[in-house]
Structures are given as structure tokens and as C-alpha cells.
Amino acid sequence: MSDEKKIVLTGMQPTGLLHLGNFLGAAHNWQKMLDQYTCYFFIPNQHAITIHQVPANLRHATLNCVAQYIACGLDPNRCTIFVQSHIIGHTELAWILGCLTPLGQLYRMHQFKDKSAKNESIYSGLLYYPILMAADILLYNADFVPTGEDQRQHVELARDLAEKFNTTYSETFTIPMPLIEKTGARIMSLKSPECKMSKSDPDSSATIYITDEPKVIQKKIAAAVTDSGSKISANPKYQGIANLLNIYCAATEITLADGEEKFKTYAAYAPFKKEVAEALIALLEPVQKKYQAIKDDKKYLQSVIQKGSETVQPIAHHTLSKVYRKIGFLER
Numbered sequence: 001m002s003d004e005k006k007i008v009l010t011g012m013q014p015t016g017l018l019h020l021g022n023f024l025g026a027a028h029n030w031q032k033m034l035d036q037y038t039c040y041f042f043i044p045n046q047h048a049i050t051i052h053q054v055p056a057n058l059r060h061a062t063l064n065c066v067a068q069y070i071a072c073g074l075d076p077n078r079c080t081i082f083v084q085s086h087i088i089g090h091t092e093l094a095w096i097l098g099c100l101t102p103l104g105q106l107y108r109m110h111q112f113k114d115k116s117a118k119n120e121s122i123y124s125g126l127l128y129y130p131i132l133m134a135a136d137i138l139l140y141n142a143d144f145v146p147t148g149e150d151q152r153q154h155v156e157l158a159r160d161l162a163e164k165f166n167t168t169y170s171e172t173f174t175i176p177m178p179l180i181e182k183t184g185a186r187i188m189s190l191k192s193p194e195c196k197m198s199k200s201d202p203d204s205s206a207t208i209y210i211t212d213e214p215k216v217i218q219k220k221i222a223a224a225v226t227d228s229g230s231k232i233s234a235n236p237k238y239q240g241i242a243n244l245l246n247i248y249c250a251a252t253e254i255t256l257a258d259g260e261e262k263f264k265t266y267a268a269y270a271p272f273k274k275e276v277a278e279a280l281i282a283l284l285e286p287v288q289k290k291y292q293a294i295k296d297d298k299k300y301l302q303s304v305i306q307k308g309s310e311t312v313q314p315i316a317h318h319t320l321s322k323v324y325r326k327i328g329f330l331e332r
Contacts, residue, residue: 004038005037007038007140007141007143007144008033008144009039009041009142009145010026010040010146011041012027012044012065013048014043014044014062015048015199016200017064017209017210018068018199018210019187019198020197020208021186021187021196021198022199024250025250026146026148027068027074028072034079039079040079040082042081042083042136043066043081043082044084044133044136045062045085046090046091047084062083066081066083066305068291071210080308082308082309086313087309088313088317088320089139093139094135096323097161100161100165101131105160109153111150111154112129130153133157138165138319140315141319144176144178145177146178146179148180162175172326190205190207190223190224190243191203191206191224192206192225193243205220208220208280214281217284218274222277224244225240226241226269226273230266232260232263233260234246244276245259247276248276251279251282252283
């Protein structure tokens, strides 16, 4: 039996500060994987340009995302952090995989369908987005992809394309599996608990950012939408209070059942909200301290992603060379 660790790959777009949903649903869980897996965490800046970005802002946000990753517990000495656009192979493999992908399969992707239904101004990059994501995964033969439920369909496409390539040309790619956390995996808006918490929410009081100061967190939680009554329940029909209970349980790493038991005697929401805020403040304090210490150290952050590039570029080259040979491209 091989002693090689399985490979985990994932990332979050550099489109602003990480919020509580990003942290509890993703980054907080990523750090627990560092000893168990070979971990590749990347900044998918090529995905970010499916919508217009101000170039200077994107450059800043990309480096800032590195700082946030590290602040959230991703130790560069125990994992690899890199920027997508620094690596030759992602877009090259995406083109090849795209030539194996039926157009109808892309039109059925939820993200594209949702934006199309809203008549938003969309570009072909959004349609092609899932293929680039498949290339991100398959380029490193990732075994597992930590992801939200809303991205499961994209991982399924990566699985389909890996199997199709392997069947068409011979065994090449590992078939990846999604890793979807149950607790804390879906943090909802504080103002519209039927919607996911979002970086782009125009109402900043609906979203808790990992850099929010204690007073800001207290204010946002105190003003969070709840329900008429005083029962603290995880029942989804009580959307507002269920969301806050989910946040508390994810922050303190207890089960929803234990959370309901803890607060079953509470006769009002105010003291419950106070405990939720205190739990979040305690959870985010070390993250904020680390972030403040490194966020302006451009030299250090650049060194982290340079090291990451040097680690993964040979892997990408190896995979791409093998793919090129199998599909019939001449060697240079």
C-alpha cells in the first residue's frame, strides 16, 4: 500500500475580503487537512475575470487573498499556495477538455442558467468557467476538492471529463471526489436568511467579514433577522434563527442538536445573539491578528506564491505533456 498522501485542491476567487461563510464553510476546514493531505490552495484569478475587474484592484485583491489564506491558518510551510495565472497549463488543459464537452452540458450548469434567467449581461467566459475549473482540478490529479454544495455540479463535470478522457485516450486523470462539509457549510445572509451570505451583498450589515472588529460583529448579529417568538431551533422553517444557530455551532464546533440543547431554556433572542457574537469574536481574533501582521508585507506574500509556483509548475508541465502526447500533439 502506498504511503503517499491524497491530494486536495481548492481555492476562492480574489473578489474582496473573505466573509464568515467563506471562513466557516471553507478556510476554517482547510487548515484541518494540512497534516492528512498534500494540499494545494490557489487563487483563481482567471475565474475572477468572468465579470469585469478593475486591473489594479484585482492585483491588490489577489495578493490580499494570499494574506487572508495564511491568516485563516494555511501555513505555507505545510501546504502550497499559488496564483492560477502564474501557472502554464490551466487554460491549455481547459481548451482540450472543452473540445470533449458537449455544449448542452454547459448550458445546464446552474450558475450559467441562474444568470441567464436574470437577463444579466453575461459573457462566454461564464459558460466556459466549469471547464476551466475542471482543468484546475485535473491538472494536479486532485483526489479531493473541498467545495460548497452549489459547486458540486462543477466537480461532477470534472469527474465526467476525466472519465471521458481516460476512456478515449487511456488512463490519465484521477477521478476527483467533492468534499462537502456538513456543519457550517452554508452560512446565510443576516438580513435575507433565504440567501447565502455574499461578498457582493450591497447591504454590508448582511455579511460578516473576517476583518470586522468586535463592535461591528456585535452590531450586525444584534440586528440580524430572526423570527417572531423566542424558540431557538435548527428547523429550517425558522430561517433567521436557524442560521444564527448554525453559525454558533460552526464557530464553537458543536452539533446543531447540542446547540439546541444549550439554548433550550432561553426565553428571548437577545442573550442568544450576544453569545453568537462573542463566539465569533473569539474565533476571529487570532485570524485578524495574523492578517494585520502580514497584509502589508508584499515581499513576504510574493515569496509565498513564488514558492508555490515553483512547486506546482513542474506537476502541471508533466500532466500537460502527457495529455499533449496522448491526443496527438507533436513534442517540441
